[in-house]
Amino acid sequence: MEQHHPTLRRVAAGTLAAVMLVGCAGVTAFAAEDDAFTLGIYSTTDMHGKCYDLNPIDGKEVKNSYLKVATAMKEERAAMDGTILIDNGDIIQGSSIISYNMNMEGGVDNPMAICLRYIGYDAFIPGNHEFNFDMETQQIFYDMLADTTDKYPGTPVSALCANYINIETQEPNLTPYKVMTFDVGGKEFKVGILGFENVNVPNWDLPTHYEGSDFVHKDNTDRTYAYEWVNYWQKALREDEGCDFVIVSCHSGEDSGLVGAGDGDAVDTGKTDFSPENQVRHMVENTTGIDMVIAGHNHTVGVTEMKNADGQTVPCVNGGTSTLTKTVVTIAADGTFTIGQSENLDLNAYENDAGLKELMQPYYDRTLPFITEQIGTLSGDWDDETDLFHVQSDTMNLVHEAQLWATGAQLSLASPVANKDFCIGQLLGDAETAPISLKDCYSFYKYDNNLIYMIQMTGKQIKDWLEDCTKDFTVEADGTITGGGFGTDQLYGMDYDIYMGNPEGSRVVNLTYQGQPVTDDQTFTVALNSYRLSANAAGDEFGWYATTGITMGTDAVLWDGSVSEEFGSIGGSVTLVIAEYIKAMTAEGKDITPPEAKSHWTLNAGASESTEVADTITRQDFVEKLYTAIVGDASVEVSPAAFIDVTDSYAADWAADQGIISGDGTGKFLPDQAITREQAAIMLMNAATALEKGPTGAWAVQIPYTDAASISGWAADGVMWNVIAQYITVGEDNAFNPQGTITSTEADAMIAALTAVEAAA
Numbered sequence: 001m002e003q004h005h006p007t008l009r010r011v012a013a014g015t016l017a018a019v020m021l022v023g024c025a026g027v028t029a030f031a032a033e034d035d036a037f038t039l040g041i042y043s044t045t046d047m048h049g050k051c052y053d054l055n056p057i058d059g060k061e062v063k064n065s066y067l068k069v070a071t072a073m074k075e076e077r078a079a080m081d082g083t084i085l086i087d088n089g090d091i092i093q094g095s096s097i098i099s100y101n102m103n104m105e106g107g108v109d110n111p112m113a114i115c116l117r118y119i120g121y122d123a124f125i126p127g128n129h130e131f132n133f134d135m136e137t138q139q140i141f142y143d144m145l146a147d148t149t150d151k152y153p154g155t156p157v158s159a160l161c162a163n164y165i166n167i168e169t170q171e172p173n174l175t176p177y178k179v180m181t182f183d184v185g186g187k188e189f190k191v192g193i194l195g196f197e198n199v200n201v202p203n204w205d206l207p208t209h210y211e212g213s214d215f216v217h218k219d220n221t222d223r224t225y226a227y228e229w230v231n232y233w234q235k236a237l238r239e240d241e242g243c244d245f246v247i248v249s250c251h252s253g254e255d256s257g258l259v260g261a262g263d264g265d266a267v268d269t270g271k272t273d274f275s276p277e278n279q280v281r282h283m284v285e286n287t288t289g290i291d292m293v294i295a296g297h298n299h300t301v302g303v304t305e306m307k308n309a310d311g312q313t314v315p316c317v318n319g320g321t322s323t324l325t326k327t328v329v330t331i332a333a334d335g336t337f338t339i340g341q342s343e344n345l346d347l348n349a350y351e352n353d354a355g356l357k358e359l360m361q362p363y364y365d366r367t368l369p370f371i372t373e374q375i376g377t378l379s380g381d382w383d384d385e386t387d388l389f390h391v392q393s394d395t396m397n398l399v400h401e402a403q404l405w406a407t408g409a410q411l412s413l414a415s416p417v418a419n420k421d422f423c424i425g426q427l428l429g430d431a432e433t434a435p436i437s438l439k440d441c442y443s444f445y446k447y448d449n450n451l452i453y454m455i456q457m458t459g460k461q462i463k464d465w466l467e468d469c470t471k472d473f474t475v476e477a478d479g480t481i482t483g484g485g486f487g488t489d490q491l492y493g494m495d496y497d498i499y500m501g502n503p504e505g506s507r508v509v510n511l512t513y514q515g516q517p518v519t520d521d522q523t524f525t526v527a528l529n530s531y532r533l534s535a536n537a538a539g540d541e542f543g544w545y546a547t548t549g550i551t552m553g554t555d556a557v558l559w560d561g562s563v564s565e566e567f568g569s570i571g572g573s574v575t576l577v578i579a580e581y582i583k584a585m586t587a588e589g590k591d592i593t594p595p596e597a598k599s600h601w602t603l604n605a606g607a608s609e610s611t612e613v614a615d616t617i618t619r620q621d622f623v624e625k626l627y628t629a630i631v632g633d634a635s636v637e638v639s640p641a642a643f644i645d646v647t648d649s650y651a652a653d654w655a656a657d658q659g660i661i662s663g664d665g666t667g668k669f670l671p672d673q674a675i676t677r678e679q680a681a682i683m684l685m686n687a688a689t690a691l692e693k694g695p696t697g698a699w700a701v702q703i704p705y706t707d708a709a710s711i712s713g714w715a716a717d718g719v720m721w722n723v724i725a726q727y728i729t730v731g732e733d734n735a736f737n738p739q740g741t742i743t744s745t746e747a748d749a750m751i752a753a754l755t756a757v758e759a760a761a
Contacts, residue, residue: 037184037331039191040080041247044069044087045296046127046321048094051111051360053352056096056368057439063348064322066115067360070353072324072345073119080328082182084191087116088296088319089127089251092141096439097360099448100367103571107137111363113144117154118356123178124159125195127251127297131205132449138209142174153359160195160249163215163228170217176233179241185333192243194233196250198297199223200277203542205534206451207552223276225250225283234289244335245291253278253298254306254316281306284314292327292339294318303342315342323347371442374435376582380593382425388416389484390473390603394594395423395444400492401595402581403527403574406567407454407559410513411493413465413528414574415486418444436592438579448575450529452561460520461548463508464739466491466498468543470507475500475605487542489528494518495599501607503674505741506616509608521733525558529574533557547739549709616741620652620671622680623661626687627651629751643669660686677728678711678738680747681718684727684754693754695721705736712738727753 050065077083091112092098101111116124124145130138145157162176177194199215220227229248237243255278274282280295284306293306293316301320305313317325323344331337385393400412422443428434442448457465466489473483481500496511511518533552535545550556562572570576582592617625631654641647642656645668652669655661660683663669688694701723703711711719719736722728727750730736742750 035185035333037081037182037189039182039189039329039331040076040083041292041327041329042073042076042083042085043249043294043317043319043325044323045251045294045319046090046299047087048090048129048321049092049098049112050095051115052095052097052364053357054364056364056371057442065347065352066112066119067352067356068347068350069324070115070119070356071350072347074353075350076326084123084180084193084247085119085121086123086125086193086247086249086294087121088249088294089125089197090129090296091116091124091127093129093132093449096371096442097363097367099573100370101363102133102137103448103573103576104370107133107140110141110144111360113141113157114152114154114359115356116145116157117152118359120155121157122180123193123195123249124157125249125251125294126159126161126164126174126197128198128201128204129449131201131209134209135211160193161197162194162233163196163199163217163225164210165214165217167212167214167218173213177237177241179237179243182331184331184335187333187335189245189331189335189337190241190243192237192241192246194229194237194246194248196225196228196248196252198251198277199225199279203277203535203540204531206530207534207536222274224274224286225252225279226286229283229287229290234287238289245329245337246289247292247294248283248290249294250280250283251297252280252295253300254280254295254304254318280316284308284316288312290314292317294325296320301344303344315339317342317344319344371439372437374437375579376436376586376592377433378424378428378436378593379433379591382423382428382594384423384425386421386423388418388423389488390481392490392597392601393423394425396490397492397595397597398424398592399445399574399578400490400527400598402578403452404493404598405581405584406452406561406577407525407527409454409493409525409527411457411462411491411524411526413489413491413526413532415489416484417447417450417486419446433591436582438576441575441578441582445575445578448573450531450574451572452527452567452574452577453530453533453557453572454525454527454559454561455533455550456523456556456558457526457548457550458520459511459518459522459524460737460740461550462491462494462518462524462526463511463520464547465489465544466496466508466511467505467739468547470498470500471504473498473500473603479605481603481605486531487544489532490601491599492597493524493599496601497608498601498603499608500603500605503616503618503672503741505674505676505739520737530562530572546710546712549707616674617744617747618672619661619669619675619679620646620649621744622675622683622742622747623649623655623671624651625747625751626660626683627654629755630687630691643667643671645669646671655683658687658690660690674741675747676738677736677740677742678715678719680742680750681722681728681738682715683718684725684750685718685721687754688721688725691754695724703736705730705734707735707737710738711736725753 050062053067055062142159145159148156158178159174160178161174162172164173166173177192180191182189197215201215216223237246280293288308288310295316295318299321300318301323302318304316306316308314319325326345327342328340329337383394385391388396396416399414403412469488472485472488473481475481494513497509498507532544536551540546545551561567567577638653638657640653642653643663646652685694701720
């Protein structure tokens with residue numbers, strides 16, 4: 001077994017007047033009655049298309065596939081009086097076999113549906129990757145799960161999701177829950193299974209894939225599972241259905257600090273505040289009435305014990321892409337129950353199920369020639385660079401060249417999504433030439449659910465986008481740069497340099513196009529993938545929408561590869577588009593050689609010597625200027641140490657006392673960050689209020705700026721007040737430029753306007 005945990009015994013609330021519980025690590029004393037019923041609860045999560053015994057990409061054995069689950073469950077069912085088997089989502093994306101079926105066969109006769117039916121799953125909860133595909137293709141999968149004829153092997157599987165909500169009717173699009181009944185000594189014991197999808201699907205997938213729907217009820221403004229449970233499903237399951245035991249299966253991670261971006265392994269961000277993406281602990285700690293939770297999405301194997309709002313222990317299991325979770329519930333004849341030890345069964349310990357392997361063989365046989373057929377010939381002096389996030393590389397240049405070829409765009413944005421420590425040069429080895437196939441394309445662009453698009457962006461939007469990406473990097477004490485992830489894009493077609501030693505907002509310098517400096521109002525066509533366009537005001541984990549205001553359906557979207565004449569037949573998949581580019585080069589009689597880079601970029605640990613950057617002021621500088629202008633030489637008392645990252649700053653302590661600044665909500669002021677125009681607007685409004693020159697009573701005005709949509713919600717009042725007070729000027733284009741930085745001279749002018757102008761709303 002991969003992981004073991006101390007035994008937990010709990011008696012259902014309200015079902016037993018008095019009982020002695022003995023539970024501790026090591027020996028557990030518990031005397032079950034002779035007629036006690038053992039219920040085994042099992043789950044998998046994030047299996048990502050593992051329906052085969054060999055991986056067509058590398059020919060290696062797959063040690064944790066559904067073939068193993070089938071064998072394990074036959075053994076477990078023989079040992080239990082009753083079983084429940086749940087899959088927690090993310091299965092129709094992630095392997096070459098399911099990719100071939102979804103992209104080339106339209107998901108018809110979906111192999112993953114056959115796996116679930118054959119194994120005998122009782123319930124399936126959709127994961128975010130189920131929404132990578134259009135609604136018609138999704139429906140094919142759900143129809144297969146539900147089919148009651150003999151068309152498909154196995155038995156029907158219930159697809160459950162309580163928070164996939166039709167916006168107009170406010171009703172779930174799928175069945176929200178399922179109640180399973182077990183005969184225990186002639187009495188019914190009811191187990192409710194409730195499914196929750198990840199509420200952040202709008203961060204990752206196209207609106208057309210969930211058209212007319214959202215992933216919470218409209219009154220759930222904080223987008224929490226806790227609200228959904230308390231206000232919609234607790235009464236339904238506990239009172240209306242009379243469930244004795246409730247399982248909530250969430251396609252969400254345990255803790256807010258683990259972020260998976262919908263793809264790949266989870267990264268611990270160190271955050272402790274609430275995160276919609278991973279909120280299982282938040283749900284448990286703020287509710288009662290849930291007996292057990294199944295988590296997922298973050299690809300983290302384990303069993304976690306959590307305390308609910310009444311202080312009761314609730315086990316949370318997570319199969320983490322590779323294990324089968326097992327929890328045994330022992331039910332006495334009087335209806336009381338105890339929850340036994342939860343564990344993760346190592347699927348590698350089981351043989352492949354021969355029957356399921358036979359069913360999957362045709363899928364493997366169709367996929368293998370498709371991905372292994374030679375589509376081109378590599379030659380030339382390819383670099384051996386595998387640090388793709390921090391250094392410009394031939395590997396990423398080829399990705400960009402393919403995106404430009406497909407779209408005809410001027411620029412390309414893409415993040416490295418190659419296999420770890422891989423580069424194209426490895427395919428050559430010591431040979432002068434080497435074949436390249438689709439499986440090799442998967443090695444350097446593994447997410448074929450990314451679809452190719454072209455949009456229009458301004459010079460300012462491009463710079464802001466790159467500035468936002470720099471926040472993913474960290475300069476270590478020895479000067480090395482670490483970090484980078486799914487949202488860390490590189491730009492191709494423009495030259496630029498990143499200096500991490502500069503203040504945030506001023507790190508991207510020397511941005512030029514064809515040798516000329518890029519201006520804010522210049523427009524460019526840009527190739528990028530669909531994930532960058534799925535964000536919106538309600539879901540913007542990576543800040544793409546905040547940076548540009550561009551989302552699917554806006555006029556800035558110029559071309560959609562998924563429905564284009566050229567690439568619609570392959571769904572617009574970036575991975576498959578790269579393969580088509582290689583095929584086109586081959587058809588022209590060309591080898592695939594290292595691209596002659598159309599642009600160059602660098603990532604530097606230190607600061608630049610730019611005069612413009614040097615004149616950009618920080619948040620601390622701005623507060624110091626406010627203090628000097630308002631307080632001057634006057635003597636005022638302040639509360640010391642307002643922020644944990646500010647020492648010996650009378651000005652910052654004074655500004656905090658006056659309500660001018662409040663920091664980032666975690667006790668930090670971030671003094672060395674370049675102040676943005678919208679941050680300055682809030683500080684100026686608060687300073688005006690402290691001087692009794694600010695807004696009073698009920699007030700609001702229309703924001704007339706052309707880029708109003710890109711103003712952060714927390715800054716709206718400050719920008720509205722600026723419409724009245726006009727401390728911060730705008731140009732002829734009437735754009736406020738909320739995330740833009742300001743110079744020392746501009747700051748002096750703003751503060752002079754504050755101290756000179758009387759205003760009242």
